[in-house]
Structures are given as structure tokens and as C-alpha cells.
Amino acid sequence: MTTSLPDTAETDRIDQVLDQLAEGETAWAACGLARRRELLEQVHAATAAHARAWVEAAAGYKQLPSGSPLFGEEWISGPYAVLTATTALADSVRALEQGRSPVDDYTLAAGPEGRVAVRVLPHTRWDRLLLNGFSAEVWMPPGTTAAEVRDRAGLGLRTPTATAGIGVVLGAGNITSIPVLDVLYELYAHNRVVALKLNPITDPLLDVFRAVLDPFIRIGAVRVLTGGADVGGYLVRHTKVAHVHMTGSAATHDAIVFGTGPEGEQRRRSGTPLLDKPVSSELGGVSPVIVVPGDWSEADLRFQAEHVATQRLHNGGYNCIAGQVVLLSRDWPQKDRFLAHLRHVLAQAPARPAYYPGSDTRVTQALATHPTAERLAGGRVLLPGLRPSEADPALTTEYFAPVLGVLELPGGPREFLDAAVETANTELLGTLGVNVLAHPATIAALGRTFDEAVARLRYGTIAVNAWTGLGYLTPTATWGAFPGHTLQDVQSGIGVVHNAVLLDSPERTVVRGPFRPAPRSVLHGEFALTPRPPWFVTNRTAATTGERLTAFASRPRWSALPGIFASALRG
Known part of the structure; x- marks a missing residue:
């Protein structure tokens, strides 16, 4: 990268943060499965407690009009997504605690061309009620057997004491759950402690993110930093950093990995990156x-x-x-x-x-x-x-x-x-x-x-x-590009995130839904009870439905369902 270095005070601060994380790695390695599950439950509780502040901060810098149904986007793609992810990930940790595979409670079926398909949605009774008519499968690569899927699920949690150093997460600036979800995946799937560098757009969420991640911050496993490209550049090049994960564009990825200008393009073409450590990424596309x-x-x-x-x-x-x-x-x-x-x-x-x-x-x-x-x-x-x-x-x-x-x-x-x-x-x-x-x-x-x-x-x-x-939004599904991209031709990125079942080397996720919303779906024989989804930009009650779904995800209960259904139907 050709970005300037931060000033001495800033580099000293970053060095201190990385020193703290190096010590925190020892504390993370000492956390057994039960303790790691408890930490997830604490993050879940903190997310519920700060959900409103989260939404208000995001809506503030996105300049959403007061009372707009667009607030629903912030509820659902912000705290709701983290609440459902912590619940699903805690279930996987609990299965490993009990000596089981995280996929033992899921249906494994035969997919196309010799694939195993793991049915991840619907999984709970709440899925069947709130997302009635929707389904999702994770397809494993051809040739992977059902026994291999079961035996390999769990990833870094299978050997929790074998930590993998410090990972840097370069947070996204658009969907507000991305930084937190990426931190969780680094911790639990890859067994790395994490320096989360926020995109400056999301700096108004700094206090919320620190509050939500506080259980990990207190044991030294996570630190949250702000700053511009100079801070990010210094972080990713630091000798104490073992891995980098980023969300953004392919152009930003190439600038980080190869540098900018004609020299950076030449390095990309020749396959000689400036960054001397593994990089995973989620980069979008057309x-x-x-x-x-x-x-x-x-x-x-x-x-x-x-x-x-x-x-x-x-x-x-x-x-x-x-x-x-x-x-x-x-x-x-x-x-x-x-x-x-x-x-x-x-x-x-x-x-x-x-x-x-x-x-x-x-x-x-x-x-x-x-x-x-x-x-x-x-x-x-x-x-x-x-x-x-x-x-x-x-x-x-x-x-x-x-x-x-x-x-x-x-x-x-x-x-x-x-x-x-x-x-x-x-x-x-x-x-x-x-x-x-x-x-x-x-x-x-x-x-x-x-x-x-x-x-x-x-x-x-x-x-x-x-x-x-x-x-x-489905935490048990995988999220990332189709496998096979390289640093030189990164396209939509390398690796996956979310994946709360902790499947090893998944290929893709296939989601299916009803062609029509309820009640037309039922009248035409689809038997799907979901009305116009709350994420639709045309949904008039998206803000209310999103808030109620978030409250439900924090504490699922039968008594909350009538209010959710009533709001959804009005949408």
C-alpha cells in the first residue's frame, strides 16, 4: 500500500493494542467450550440491551427520516442479525460441549452431482412460523461424504487451545451487523483474537460495538479501533498480525494486497503481493x-x-x-x-x-x-x-x-x-x-x-x-463468494463467514422462497404463510415489524408472535 503512516502517537497506540491482543490470545486459549458459549450468551444480552441505540445511531448517519419504515432495515440487518447469529453459534458450541457434531441436529440429504446438502432453514419451530415457506441448504463440494461433514464440522472449536494468532477485521461501512459477525467468525471458526478496524462511516457506532463486544474486550480477545486508511495500512502490515479479513470492493482489496497505481497493477499481474499474510474477503460484485x-x-x-x-x-x-x-x-x-x-x-x-x-x-x-x-x-x-x-x-x-x-x-x-x-x-x-x-x-x-x-x-x-x-440473514447458512478465486483475480472474495454450523469447506448456499406472499400463496397452492417480507422497501410497517422481530430474537416466546404477525400482515 502507498498510504502514509499514522503519526507516532497513533502507531504507538496500535502497537499497544496488538500487545494486548497477544496477551489476550493466551486468555482466549484458556477459554474452554463452556466459557466460549457463555461469552456468546453475554454478547447476545448486550446486543439486546443496546439494540435501540444501535438502530438510532445507524439511522442517524444514514440520515433516515424520522418515522420512516426504512428503520426496519436497520433493525433487521443490524442487531437482529447478531442476535440470531449468537443463538445459532451458541447451539453449535453446546453440541461440541456434549461430544456431538454441530450438524447432528440438521438434516443431511443428497444434493446434485454427488453433493451433500445440509438443510439449515427451517431449523427451529420459530423458523417454521416466522419464515414459513422459505428454506435454505448448504451444499458441500461434490465427493464430500455425510460422515466427513459431521466429523469436520466445528472448525477451530475442535481444538480450542490451538489458537491462530491475531486477525485484523477491516469492517464494512454499509450493513451494520457485518463487523460484529466477522469478529465472531474469526474468534469461533478460526480461533483468532481480533483487532476490528471500523470503516470511518460507522464510527458513530463505536460505543455500541464496544458495548456489544465487551465480553470479549474484557478478556483481551477483541479490540476495536477507528481511523483512516493509514491506520488500516499499518495494522494489516504489522508483523504481529497473522491474518486479514475485509469486506469491501475488489479495488480496495487489490490496493491492500498489491498496492496502488501502475506498480500495484504490475504486482497483481505477476502475483507478487505486498501483503505477506493470508487474506480472506467478501467483496460483492454485479x-x-x-x-x-x-x-x-x-x-x-x-x-x-x-x-x-x-x-x-x-x-x-x-x-x-x-x-x-x-x-x-x-x-x-x-x-x-x-x-x-x-x-x-x-x-x-x-x-x-x-x-x-x-x-x-x-x-x-x-x-x-x-x-x-x-x-x-x-x-x-x-x-x-x-x-x-x-x-x-x-x-x-x-x-x-x-x-x-x-x-x-x-x-x-x-x-x-x-x-x-x-x-x-x-x-x-x-x-x-x-x-x-x-x-x-x-x-x-x-x-x-x-x-x-x-x-x-x-x-x-x-x-x-x-x-x-x-x-x-440466515446465520446457519454460509456467506461468501463461490470457491476458487485467487488474490490475483479475487472477484467476490475468498472464504466464507456466518456459517454458524461451522461446516468445513462449504461450496454454496441455496435459498428458496414462495413465489407469492400470503394469502395469495395459499390460494394458489403454495402453502406458504409469509406475507410481504419486512425487508421489502415497499413494506409500510417494516420498522415496527423489524423492532418486534429483534425483541423476539433476543427472547423467543409465544406471547410475542401475535404482535409480529399483526404488524407483518399490515405491511
Whole structure:
């Protein structure tokens, strides 16, 4: 990296922090499984106690209007995600305490092409009630046996005294649960103590993060730092740091690993990194939304337009997993009607400021490079008429802004799906997540063709009639790029996080959901009881539902369910 060094006082502070963590590693190694489970339970309690402060701080720097339903995003993708993760991870630790494998309570089934599929959602009775109709499986690599899955689950917790040094986590600046979840994974999956360096955007959450992580801070296993790129650069290069994990963009990754400018690019091409330690990462990309043609009702067209708009506009578009390119069949008779609904939802979704640095510049670039670009209300941009194999920047640049492209391919359901899978795999940057929307009758008609198409998608999370964001929110699912990327061609990153079952070397997560919300789902034979999900940008009661879900995740109980269901139905 070519960033300047911090001043002497700052480097002395960082050195002191790393010295403290080196001592804390001894304390962490002495923590047996029971103690590690207790620490998770303490983090869970601290998260519940500071949940409101967490949401208010995040909404403050994101400049959300008072009373906006968008507060629901902060409840669900902030404290709620940490509460469910600590619960699931504590269950895995408890299984190991009892001499069992963390997967013993999960169903293992035969997946495609010799894979083992671990069914991670629904898992509890609460899952079956609150996410009725949704499911998720973690697929292991072909050839891995069920016995190997059971024997290897647990990762670093199988040998808790064999700690692995100090890890640096470079925290994300968008979704507020990411820094805490990444710290938990370093501690429990990799058995490393952690220096968490916050993205400056999230500095207003410093006190909340320290309060939530206080059980680990008190034993010396975690420290939380702030500062700019100079602090991050000094940290990751420090001789006492054994590993670096980051969330961000591929460009930031390459700057950290190889340096900047022509010299950095030359080092990347030659495979000679400046950073002399392992790096794992989650880096986003250009996420596709594959809309398989079928015979949709007007209600279906409206709902799925809301679904696609949510995939782009959640958190203002500042998501590593935000849908960026919609793949449509140009021969679908309902294509124009669907696009009309999509334009309407994009324009009418709740307004919000562009809080993430560089957003306006990226929107301007998208407009300048696409003559057919359409400016919509609220600063949203639609890019119709994209074409594959033409080096279109919309296919190779993660905009990280409210910009959505549309790429049309020929054919009916079968031909289109084949072409869409090939395009997604070969023409779009990254492999973090892909969304597939298809009418149940079309899926049934395609049969094995549809299942084979899903299996051919080379993405870390695949969502069928759901958003891959649900994969992020499912703590027992895995989150990360499709395996196989390298430092030189990092794409969407290396490694996984979340993975509360602590599976060894998982391949991907496949999420499925209902094509229609309740009650239409029941009327059409899907038997899914979930109404419009609270993460939809069109959900009018998302803030109330998100707050109630968070309170429930802190202490699950039957008495809380009527209030959650009532709010969800009003949404």
C-alpha cells in the first residue's frame, strides 16, 4: 500500500493494542467450550440491551427520516442479525460441549452431482412460523461424504487451545451487523483474537460495538479501533498480525494486497503481493436477477417488481449483494408490463439520502456511459438495453448506488434460462449471489432442467424466488463468494463467514422462497404463510415489524408472535 503512516502517537497506540491482543490470545486459549458459549450468551444480552441505540445511531448517519419504515432495515440487518447469529453459534458450541457434531441436529440429504446438502432453514419451530415457506441448504463440494461433514464440522472449536494468532477485521461501512459477525467468525471458526478496524462511516457506532463486544474486550480477545486508511495500512502490515479479513470492493482489496497505481497493477499481474499474510474477503460484485418467462398474473408482476426493486434499493443500493442487472427474455409477452411495474416501484419507493461516499459520482458515470439511461424519481437510474459481450461497465462495475440495468436475451423458458445462466457465469463480475424468479408452474414444467440450471450457477448464494439477502440473514447458512478465486483475480472474495454450523469447506448456499406472499400463496397452492417480507422497501410497517422481530430474537416466546404477525400482515 502507498498510504502514509499514522503519526507516532497513533502507531504507538496500535502497537499497544496488538500487545494486548497477544496477551489476550493466551486468555482466549484458556477459554474452554463452556466459557466460549457463555461469552456468546453475554454478547447476545448486550446486543439486546443496546439494540435501540444501535438502530438510532445507524439511522442517524444514514440520515433516515424520522418515522420512516426504512428503520426496519436497520433493525433487521443490524442487531437482529447478531442476535440470531449468537443463538445459532451458541447451539453449535453446546453440541461440541456434549461430544456431538454441530450438524447432528440438521438434516443431511443428497444434493446434485454427488453433493451433500445440509438443510439449515427451517431449523427451529420459530423458523417454521416466522419464515414459513422459505428454506435454505448448504451444499458441500461434490465427493464430500455425510460422515466427513459431521466429523469436520466445528472448525477451530475442535481444538480450542490451538489458537491462530491475531486477525485484523477491516469492517464494512454499509450493513451494520457485518463487523460484529466477522469478529465472531474469526474468534469461533478460526480461533483468532481480533483487532476490528471500523470503516470511518460507522464510527458513530463505536460505543455500541464496544458495548456489544465487551465480553470479549474484557478478556483481551477483541479490540476495536477507528481511523483512516493509514491506520488500516499499518495494522494489516504489522508483523504481529497473522491474518486479514475485509469486506469491501475488489479495488480496495487489490490496493491492500498489491498496492496502488501502475506498480500495484504490475504486482497483481505477476502475483507478487505486498501483503505477506493470508487474506480472506467478501467483496460483492454485479449480482444478476434472472426472471424466467412464464404466465404471471397482474398481482404476480407487481409483487415481483417490488421484489426486484428491493434487491436494488435496500440500504439505498449500498449492498454487496444488491441486484444490479435484471436478465429478461425479450420474447416474454409480459416483459413490457413487468418493466412498467418495475419503473413505478423504483420511482415510488421511500426516498432516502445518498449517504455512502461516491454514490453520486457513480450514478453520474452510469448516466454518462449509457445513452438509454432513464432518470427516475429519488435519484434512481434504470439502464435498459444492456448487451452481453460488449464490455458494458454495468456488467463489470459494481455501482454500489441505486442503478439497475436490464439485459434482454432471446427464447422461451428453457432457452432463456440456459442463456441466462451462461451470461451470469461468464459476463458479470463476481460470484457472491444470484437471484432466480420463476413461476411455480414454469419450474414444474422445466423439471430437471430447472434444477440443473440452478446447479450450474457458480455463485456463493443462489436464491430461487427469494432474495440472496435472506442467505445473509440466515446465520446457519454460509456467506461468501463461490470457491476458487485467487488474490490475483479475487472477484467476490475468498472464504466464507456466518456459517454458524461451522461446516468445513462449504461450496454454496441455496435459498428458496414462495413465489407469492400470503394469502395469495395459499390460494394458489403454495402453502406458504409469509406475507410481504419486512425487508421489502415497499413494506409500510417494516420498522415496527423489524423492532418486534429483534425483541423476539433476543427472547423467543409465544406471547410475542401475535404482535409480529399483526404488524407483518399490515405491511
